[in-house]
Structures are given as structure tokens and as C-alpha cells.
Amino acid sequence: MKAVRLLEYGGQLVFNDVARPTIARDEILVKIKSTAVNHLDLVEASGTARQILPIDLPWIPGHEFSGVVEQTGSDVAACAPGDAVFGTTTGMGAYAEYLAVKAAAIARKPSNLSFEEAASVPVASQTAFEGIFTHGHLEKGQTILIHGGAGAVGAYAVQLASHAGATVIATVSGDDEAYLNSIGASRVIDYREAQFEKVLREKVDVVFDLIGGDTQKRSFLVLKEGGHLVAATQPVSQEETARHRVSGAMMRLAPSGEGLGRIARLPEEGTIRPDVATVYALEDVAQAWKDIAGNLPGVHGMSPSGPGAARRRPHGKIVLRVA
Ligand SMILES: NC(=O)c1ccc[n+]([C@@H]2O[C@H](COP(=O)([O-])OP(=O)(O)OC[C@H]3O[C@@H](n4cnc5c(N)ncnc54)[C@H](OP(=O)(O)O)[C@@H]3O)[C@@H](O)[C@H]2O)c1
Structure with missing residues (x-):
């Protein structure tokens, strides 16, 4: 072959x-x-x-x-x-x-x-699902901030979180705003124009960080006490999580046919595309x-x-x- x-x-x-x-x-x-x-x-x-x-x-x-x-x-x-x-x-x-x-x-x-x-x-959708629900414990009525919301993983995270009844805020490049709104984001912050921690008025329950570096460091400033920081690209400082009274860890995708089978129904229902x-x-x-x-x-x-x-x-x- x-x-x-x-x-x-x-x-x-x-x-x-x-x-x-x-x-x-x-x-x-x-x-x-x-x-x-x-x-x-x-x-x-x-x-x-x-x-x-x-x-x-x-x-x-x-x-x-x-x-x-x-x-x-x-x-x-x-x-x-x-x-x-x-x-x-x-x-x-x-x-x-x-x-x-x-x-x-x-x-x-x-x-x-x-x-x-x-x-x-399979990879992007399961990463998004595990990131926001398994590790982020996102629930209906909560608010999530997704860094990199226009990327492959981020776009699934926006759609899944919005479908679950959460308020979705995402950081993206400015010209991705209309796309993000079309898939369920309530608010879009252009990371090239604004610092999210300066423009957010309320703190969030979950941060899903698909970027890392300085973006991750600044994310502690916008998390509610008891909130969750889920990182996909680098480990999370446990000193910082303790100082801000939040939980935080780097996830590693644990894919399964069973999990994918659950996700497979969502495009058929029109929940994700x-x-x-x-x-x-x-x-x-x-x-x-x-x-x-x-x-x-x-x-x-x-x-x-x-x-x-x-x-x-x-x-x-x-x-x-x-x-
Ligand atoms: N831990 C795991 O199990 C796991 C699993 C899958 C993926 N990942 C990792 O997750 C990351 C994202 O994957 P992906 O497939 O979604 O990548 P992707 O499709 O390339 O998306 C990355 C997105 O981030 C945006 N971006 C870049 N800098 C940004 C910033 N400072 N703030 C906000 N958004 C920014 C990019 O937008 P512009 O191009 O407009 O700048 C792009 O839309 C990768 O590093 C990947 O390796 C980890």
C-alpha cells in the first residue's frame, strides 16, 4: 500500500x-x-x-x-x-x-x-468536549472564556458550550468575529486589539486555554474563585491556582470510540458543524x-x-x- x-x-x-x-x-x-x-x-x-x-x-x-x-x-x-x-x-x-x-x-x-x-x-471535537465538560465541569448558566475560539478545537468548544446553555466569550482575531457569532459566541474579544482581562466586566467560571504563555498567565485574573482553568498547550502553575483559589491543569486528550459515538450524533442533529x-x-x-x-x-x-x-x-x- x-x-x-x-x-x-x-x-x-x-x-x-x-x-x-x-x-x-x-x-x-x-x-x-x-x-x-x-x-x-x-x-x-x-x-x-x-x-x-x-x-x-x-x-x-x-x-x-x-x-x-x-x-x-x-x-x-x-x-x-x-x-x-x-x-x-x-x-x-x-x-x-x-x-x-x-x-x-x-x-x-x-x-x-x-x-x-x-x-x-475526532481529535478537535473530543478535545473540546473533554476540555470544557470533563475537565472544565462547565454547566448550563455558567460563563466560559475560550482562548483561540476560531481555531479547530476552539470552534467546537464554542458550539458545544453554547449548546449546553453556557454564555460563551472567545478571544480571536478581529476578522473572525462574525464567524464566532454565527457558531454561538455571545461576545468576541480581538486579542490583537484588546487585553481580555481589561475589557471583561464579569469574572468567568471556566477558561479553556488553547494558546498558553502570557494568555494563560493573565487568565487567572478573570476566573471566579473556585473556577477552572483548562489548558491544552502547556502545564498550569499550581502556585498560581492556589494563590487565585481556582483549579487548573493541562489536559491530554483521552479519545474513545464511545465518546466519539456520542459526538457523532451532534452533526446529525445540527448541534455542531x-x-x-x-x-x-x-x-x-x-x-x-x-x-x-x-x-x-x-x-x-x-x-x-x-x-x-x-x-x-x-x-x-x-x-x-x-x-
Ligand atoms: N492537550 C491536548 O490534548 C490537545 C489536543 C488537541 C490540540 N491541542 C493543542 O491545542 C492548540 C489549538 O489547536 P487547534 O487545532 O485548534 O489549532 P488552530 O486550528 O491552529 O487554532 C489556533 C487558533 O488560535 C488563534 N490564536 C493565535 N494566537 C492567539 C491569541 N493570542 N489569542 C487568541 N487566539 C489566538 C488563531 O487565530 P489567528 O490565526 O487568527 O491568529 C487560531 O484561530 C494547539 O496548540 C494544539 O497542539 C492540544
Whole structure:
């Protein structure tokens, strides 16, 4: 089968033939239709975080996918060949024509989504769901501040929090305001024009921080006593949480087929909608990584595409079409 592989840390991606994977009793073989690109793929490939995010080289990247079940292991009863599925990977990566994956990590593809749209959902939507509900304990009637609300994870967080009956405030670039309002934000703060802690009149119950750094430090100033700071990009200072009498921790996505199955119903009900920014053919992965690296200066030897990486880009995820 064809697959994209990284042969050495920081090296070029190669697209060529590798052996088709075999499956264990609790796995399924999926014929991949689409996979999506995550910042994490580039961080892992760069080797900069190899102590905490080790990979085995040569390595096939890709944490999420959509496709059709080709074969099931002897212990698998939940799906059958021909089923359209989507999910997160459990070992090998999804930048390939076939994927061996634990049956427990997949769910039925939402019927109203294309394979390209479905491949963009598992990581961002589950991160948003776990971030705001499992770790943030967000409830109806509460107020949440989402940093990076126009990004892939942030847009799901805005939609899920708004649907749950929370008041949603988000920090974004100014030209994302109309988009954020259309998906459920009550208030949008342009992070390039204003400091959120200076313009917010009331404190919030939950901060979902998809940015980190100074944004995270200043977030303590807007949290109510007893509130929750959920960080997706870096650990949270426990000295600061104690000083401000809040709780705070960095989350790490713990995806599951069961959780994804719950989320799969939401696009069908119209509660969330996925946005796909760009679709590339699998063999054009290098361009896809260049696009996403524009937001990650210094990773994988790539630099931002413009001064300050302040370019406009379409909302949603970058998807690779495999079949
Ligand atoms: N811990 C976990 O389990 C986990 C899971 C998934 C993702 N993540 C991490 O979560 C982060 C977000 O992921 P993503 O896929 O949503 O990224 P993304 O699609 O690139 O979105 C990032 C968004 O942040 C905005 N932004 C940049 N600087 C900002 C600032 N100072 N204040 C407010 N918004 C700002 C960007 O807007 P502009 O482009 O307009 O500036 C963009 O819309 C990444 O670092 C990713 O690695 C963590």
C-alpha cells in the first residue's frame, strides 16, 4: 500500500510503498478515505518533544481518519466489512491507504458528513468536549472564556458550550468575529486589539486555554474563585491556582470510540458543524504541513508564511484525501 513516512527526526516526508498492516483479534483494518493534519504531527516529527512524545522511526504520521471497514479481528462484533467509520488511531498512523486500529477507538461516520468532513472531527471535537465538560465541569448558566475560539478545537468548544446553555466569550482575531457569532459566541474579544482581562466586566467560571504563555498567565485574573482553568498547550502553575483559589491543569486528550459515538450524533442533529479549511491529496502532504506550520514557528524547520504569521486562513482543519 502507499503511505507517507518520516525516516528520521526533522527529515523530509516520503510517499512510497510499504507492507499492508495485519490486524490483531481486537482490531479492524480500515481502508482510509481521508485523514486530517494536527499540530501534534509536526511536533512529533520534529523530535523536539521526543522525551514525552516518542515515535518509532520509520514512522507513519496521522492521528485521525475516516474510511471503510475492510476486515475485522475475531473478537470484534461492533462493526463489519463495508461499514463507514471514523476515529482516532491507536498505534500506526493514518497517512496511509490502510490502517490497523483497535475497534474500541472508532465510531460510525455521521451520515450527513462527507469522508473529508468526518476525518476532521475526532481529535478537535473530543478535545473540546473533554476540555470544557470533563475537565472544565462547565454547566448550563455558567460563563466560559475560550482562548483561540476560531481555531479547530476552539470552534467546537464554542458550539458545544453554547449548546449546553453556557454564555460563551472567545478571544480571536478581529476578522473572525462574525464567524464566532454565527457558531454561538455571545461576545468576541480581538486579542490583537484588546487585553481580555481589561475589557471583561464579569469574572468567568471556566477558561479553556488553547494558546498558553502570557494568555494563560493573565487568565487567572478573570476566573471566579473556585473556577477552572483548562489548558491544552502547556502545564498550569499550581502556585498560581492556589494563590487565585481556582483549579487548573493541562489536559491530554483521552479519545474513545464511545465518546466519539456520542459526538457523532451532534452533526446529525445540527448541534455542531465541522469546517474543512483545505483538502490535499495524500502525496501533497508536504504542502499541507507547510500550511499548518505557518502557525507553529520553528517546528520541523519551517517558518511562518508571513510577518508575525498574521496571515488570514480559512477556518477548520487541513484534510488529506487518501482514496
Ligand atoms: N492537550 C491536548 O490534548 C490537545 C489536543 C488537541 C490540540 N491541542 C493543542 O491545542 C492548540 C489549538 O489547536 P487547534 O487545532 O485548534 O489549532 P488552530 O486550528 O491552529 O487554532 C489556533 C487558533 O488560535 C488563534 N490564536 C493565535 N494566537 C492567539 C491569541 N493570542 N489569542 C487568541 N487566539 C489566538 C488563531 O487565530 P489567528 O490565526 O487568527 O491568529 C487560531 O484561530 C494547539 O496548540 C494544539 O497542539 C492540544
